[in-house]
Amino acid sequence: xxxxxxxxxxxxxxxxxxxxxxxxxxxxxxxxxxxxxxxxxxxxxxxxxxxxxxxxxxxxxxxxxxxxxxxxxxxxxxxxxxxxxxxxxxxxxxxxxxxxxxxxxxxxxxxxxxxxxxxxxxxxxxxxxxxxxxxxxxxxxxxxxxxxxxxxxxxxxxxxxxxxxxxxxxxxxxxxxxxxxxxxxxxxxxxxxxxxxxxxxxxxxxxxxxxxxxxxxxxxxxxxxxxxxxxxxxxxxxxxxxxxxxxxxxxxxxxxxxxxxxxxxxxxxxxxxxxxxxxxxxxxxxxxxxxxxxxxxxxxxxxxxxxxxxxxxxxxxxxxxxxxxxxxxxxxxxxxxxxxxxxxxxxxxxxxxxxxxxxxxxxxxxxxxxxxxxxxxxxxxxxxxxxxxxxxxxxxxxxxxxxxxxxxxxxxxxxxxxxxxxxxxxxxxxxxxxxxxxxxxxxxxxxxxxxxxxxxxxxxxxxxxx
Amino acid sequence: xxxxxxxxxxxxxxxxxxxxxxxxxxxxxxxxxxxxxxxxxxxxxxxxxxxxxxxxxxxxxxxxxxxxxxxxxxxxxxxxxxxxxxxxxxxxxxxxxxxxxxxxxxxxxxxxxxxxxxxxxxxxxxxxxxxxxxxxxxxxxxxxxxxxxxxxxxxxxxxxxxxxxxxxxxxxxxxxxxxxxxxxxxxxxxxxxxxxxxxxxxxxxx
Numbered sequence: 001x002x003x004x005x006x007x008x009x010x011x012x013x014x015x016x017x018x019x020x021x022x023x024x025x026x027x028x029x030x031x032x033x034x035x036x037x038x039x040x041x042x043x044x045x046x047x048x049x050x051x052x053x054x055x056x057x058x059x060x061x062x063x064x065x066x067x068x069x070x071x072x073x074x075x076x077x078x079x080x081x082x083x084x085x086x087x088x089x090x091x092x093x094x095x096x097x098x099x100x101x102x103x104x105x106x107x108x109x110x111x112x113x114x115x116x117x118x119x120x121x122x123x124x125x126x127x128x129x130x131x132x133x134x135x136x137x138x139x140x141x142x143x144x145x146x147x148x149x150x151x152x153x154x155x156x157x158x159x160x161x162x163x164x165x166x167x168x169x170x171x172x173x174x175x176x177x178x179x180x181x182x183x184x185x186x187x188x189x190x191x192x193x194x195x196x197x198x199x200x201x202x203x204x205x206x207x208x209x210x211x212x213x214x215x216x217x218x219x220x221x222x223x224x225x226x227x228x229x230x231x232x233x234x235x236x237x238x239x240x241x242x243x244x245x246x247x248x249x250x251x252x253x254x255x256x257x258x259x260x261x262x263x264x265x266x267x268x269x270x271x272x273x274x275x276x277x278x279x280x281x282x283x284x285x286x287x288x289x290x291x292x293x294x295x296x297x298x299x300x301x302x303x304x305x306x307x308x309x310x311x312x313x314x315x316x317x318x319x320x321x322x323x324x325x326x327x328x329x330x331x332x333x334x335x336x337x338x339x340x341x342x343x344x345x346x347x348x349x350x351x352x353x354x355x356x357x358x359x360x361x362x363x364x365x366x367x368x369x370x371x372x373x374x375x376x377x378x379x380x381x382x383x384x385x386x387x388x389x390x391x392x393x394x395x396x397x398x399x400x401x402x403x404x405x406x407x408x409x410x411x412x413x414x415x416x417x418x419x420x421x422x423x424x425x426x427x428x429x430x431x432x433x434x435x436x437x438x439x440x441x442x443x444x445x446x447x448x449x450x451x452x453x454x455x456x457x458x459x460x461x462x463x464x465x466x
Numbered sequence: 467x468x469x470x471x472x473x474x475x476x477x478x479x480x481x482x483x484x485x486x487x488x489x490x491x492x493x494x495x496x497x498x499x500x501x502x503x504x505x506x507x508x509x510x511x512x513x514x515x516x517x518x519x520x521x522x523x524x525x526x527x528x529x530x531x532x533x534x535x536x537x538x539x540x541x542x543x544x545x546x547x548x549x550x551x552x553x554x555x556x557x558x559x560x561x562x563x564x565x566x567x568x569x570x571x572x573x574x575x576x577x578x579x580x581x582x583x584x585x586x587x588x589x590x591x592x593x594x595x596x597x598x599x600x601x602x603x604x605x606x607x608x609x610x611x612x613x614x615x616x617x618x619x620x621x622x623x624x625x626x627x628x629x630x631x632x633x634x635x636x637x638x639x640x641x642x643x644x645x646x647x648x649x650x651x652x653x654x655x656x657x658x659x660x661x662x663x664x665x666x667x668x669x670x671x672x
Binding site: 053058061083152226228 | 641
């Protein structure tokens with residue numbers, strides 16, 4: 001997939017968007033503090049994280065056997081199982097399922113996997129009508145926009161933006177009141193739920209032992225989509241398995257707390273096949289599409305642990321870079337620290353090598369990750385791969401060589417830093433450099449550089465000792 | 467080669483070269499058994515935090531009177547009478563059921579269900595689908611009334627999974643309902659009742 005415009009331009013546009021900063025700042029701060037409060041409500045939170053990490057890493061080590069067992073259980077539950085090597089394959093399979101059931105009206109609940117495969121566009125090209133039913137995703141669809149956060153798709157829009165979109169697209173009287181807007185969406189989408197032929201969902205978890213698909217939602221759209229239409233299709237990444245229902249309990253304890261700061265989402269739905277004999281509702285047919293689309297390639301390498309990600313979004317909220325540039329700048333389905341690893345993993349490093357560089361490596365993502373994924377380690381590895389494949393620019397290579405030559409020679413190092421400091425202090429105004437010269441000019445293109453302190457640490461130390 | 471064979475072959479090869487971290491030592495979850503009274507107390511506290519109206523009734527008559535007052539003058543959608551505890555069918559009158567036309571179910575103003583588990587730790591109601599227990603009842607109406615009996619209580623979801631493994635296996639759908647339907651998608655402003663019920667009422671019987 002091509003990215004237009006290029007990454008540096010997307011970043012610059014985001015950095016200049018004052019409103020985006022306000023929106024991102026408010027939302028990520030609120031989610032961070034809610035998460036902190038929520039983890040306090042679970043005794044032994046860190047032990048539960050260890051347990052979740054253990055379960056996932058052991059499962060990934062033998063993913064193929066677990067998948068086969070999961071498939072057996074699904075079939076025993078009356079589910080039709082399909083395998084998709086690529087996103088395009090998955091889209092073709094889902095379109096084929098819709099056709100075989102004569103389904104034209106489709107409702108969807110939020111799913112990252114189908115976002116990744118661009119399923120909506122594929123189905124629309126087949127002449128089918130697809131409606132997103134998660135409030136945020138519905139507005140994204142109306143606005144012909146893209147989601148910019150894993151759990152808050154319209155984190156980048158203000159209430160007034162949402163009011164304008166709903167006014168323009170579905171004739172809602174102009175308002176910026178979230179309650180009113182949600183009420184209109186409820187009424188509109190209720191008609192869609194009741195008239196749809198087919199429902200499409202992702203899967204938050206697949207339970208191997210029981211062949212269960214687990215969906216979590218707060219709005220209830222996931223329940224609507226899997227209860228009212230006569231066909232249900234779940235598109236699931238092959239890494240989303242947990243061995244048993246008992247293990248699922250471990251992950252559910254972590255997911256909502258890390259994502260929204262709830263103890264658990266409002267609706268946790270475990271689906272074990274189509275409606276049973278005597279049931280008055282539920283789909284007559286259920287299909288599960290198991291999606292690879294690059295996941296087996298990720299598993300083959302040193303970033304295999306990223307497949308343990310449960311898509312809570314905590315690393316986005318913790319990341320100073322995400323907070324500055326927002327989700328769209330990352331250019332693909334998965335933004336933030338997790339996206340900087342998953343996107344090159346799924347799509348290939350070529351064309352996406354700037355993402356791993358968009359990090360300060362501060363480690364805040366690893367600190368909040370419920371599975372304790374070592375995100376900074378993987379980002380560094382991808383940077384190394386990039387340098388190997390693309391080579392570093394001459395200026396960087398020269399600079400590093402010069403540094404490596406000067407650094408082990410203390411007298412020279414002190415002289416060089418003394419000169420550099422004097423020069424930078426001379427150029428600074430009010431303690432800041434707005435435009436640095438030479439090799440440092442890249443730094444000041446998008447930010448100011450703090451002028452060096454009057455004395456170095458070594459000088460202060462020497463004075464203190466004497 | 468089928469897609470299935472191709473994906474499984476790729477995974478088998480990938481597992482041989484995967485550089486996965488050593489899993490940390492970790493103990494399985496254990497929770498001390500809690501009494502029904504303890505569970506009931508915690509459950510009530512969680513419900514209050516979720517904005518759910520909780521009522522405790524000490525007799526079957528009390529439960530029937532409470533539910534009767536709640537559904538008074540409203541179009542009701544309910545589970546079949548033989549699926550409801552405390553002889554509640556008697557006070558629900560001409561309620562629509564899961565077998566009623568979809569339009570009648572969608573027009574209901576209040577839904578009445580029992581439940582299969584009441585998870586104290588989170589204030590969640592566990593509901594299993596089955597004949598006479600349509601999923602629509604706890605989903606379509608703007609108000610959901612759920613009746614809890616004391617044996618439904620357990621402290622964690624894990625305990626519920628262990629206790630009800632057989633019944634969970636018989637149901638196509640097991641749903642945990644924790645408070646009213648909510649969204650915070652627009653500027654993180656809490657809005658209730660976006661798709662599911664905006665109001666949940668729980669009546670705990672004797």
